Amino acid sequence: MNINPYFTDRRTVRNYDANRKLSFEDITAMLEAASQAPNTGNMQIYSVVVTRDENLRRELSPAHFGQPSVMSAQAVLTFCVDFNRFEKWCRQRNAVPGYDNFQAFMWGVIDTIIFAQQFVTIAEMNGLGTCYLGTVTYNAPQIAEVLDLPERVVPVATVTVGYPATDAPKSDRLPIKGIVHDEKYHDYSPADIDEIYAEKEALPDSAKFIAENGKETLAQVFTDVRYKRDDNEYFSKVFSDFIKKQGF
């Protein structure tokens, strides 16, 4: 194996250089290459909205909880599950589509994320920085309104892109043996869990997060501060209601 060092060295970039412009044509060229990534039955049930206009990005900003990368990036890309185009084609060709269901939505999510991630890899290999904004599945209704998304279109990944302003830190990862299962799934013993999370828990940043948030453990920072039950349940209802409203 001769793995390109880009893959192990990559990092997420949230601060962009305002002086290095990125054209719509360059973004489209990268998206075109990314669209060669695999997809379900070659239906290509996705679309991407490339938002560069500053006023429109300002309108999107609250839906992304004001994360600064929305305004500092050269473009905000909203990757959407899109059965609108495919179903219009079916109807124009005397075919009756049956894609208003959860299984079709899942194909769409999978294909859209594959497409988005292929774009991210291509952009990063070209020296660009990118950042996924998880807020897209929280505030999909507001995003749909700003971007005029019609029925059968659901945003599932937002990626900001631009040239990096500063060196971004490399993020830690769990040891790979904690994630890979040989032949079948092997459930984790308490000792396995201690071992898998030991390195992460020993990072200086972990102690800092615990102290800043007044918690006892790093896990509590996730459960009590960053990804809380009440929020998760609230945004679960918002997103599943929205998917239904969009016709799935």
Place this chain on the structure above:
Amino acid sequence: MNINPYFTDRRTVRNYDANRKLSFEDITAMLEAASQAPNTGNMQIYSVVVTRDENLRRELSPAHFGQPSVMSAQAVLTFCVDFNRFEKWCRQRNAVPGYDNFQAFMWGVIDTIIFAQQFVTIAEMNGLGTCYLGTVTYNAPQIAEVLDLPERVVPVATVTVGYPATDAPKSDRLPIKGIVHDEKYHDYSPADIDEIYAEKEALPDSAKFIAENGKETLAQVFTDVRYKRDDNEYFSKVFSDFIKKQGF
């Protein structure tokens, strides 16, 4: 932009060379590099089961509707949303997880697919061939049984991998301007749809699919043969029941 030609030339490989072996260590090395891909809050809520054993692959085969790549590949990788490991960690650290909901499942799907696609890119850039099997979201319950997947673990992508036995054909794609929207979503007129699908409909394969299936249009091959309403609705129920059973 200087896009690596791999991205535009890639193709899906379903036939593998039985004589060129791929070790567990090489697969793990590629997965380790892939795990540096972005994920939600660095929770890494995914696992991958690497199945190489022939008997186990034979057990998986019916769940993938007997697609030959399951048996001819060097390995079948089942990428799963995994909150089991993360929640065990939370509980061992005096933290109460709140991830038994749809929003958490969606983060898991997104992160798992990003991880899977990064693996696919790394493998293909190393001369390997890969194929996603969409059957994973149809027959998740059977796959979970063969692979011993516990509660809070849901398979969402299956990838077969091995060295290509033959040259695989490059697959067509819609013109990128049919997928990219400038600033906001611009809905499609009937003329737009005709234009976007013209090239695909003119392919010799399209005429062949229409004739083989006794249909009038290519769209009918999708709606009446390949991805039918009855099947989609049946497998929607199977998958959403399974997700609930796994605790989301």
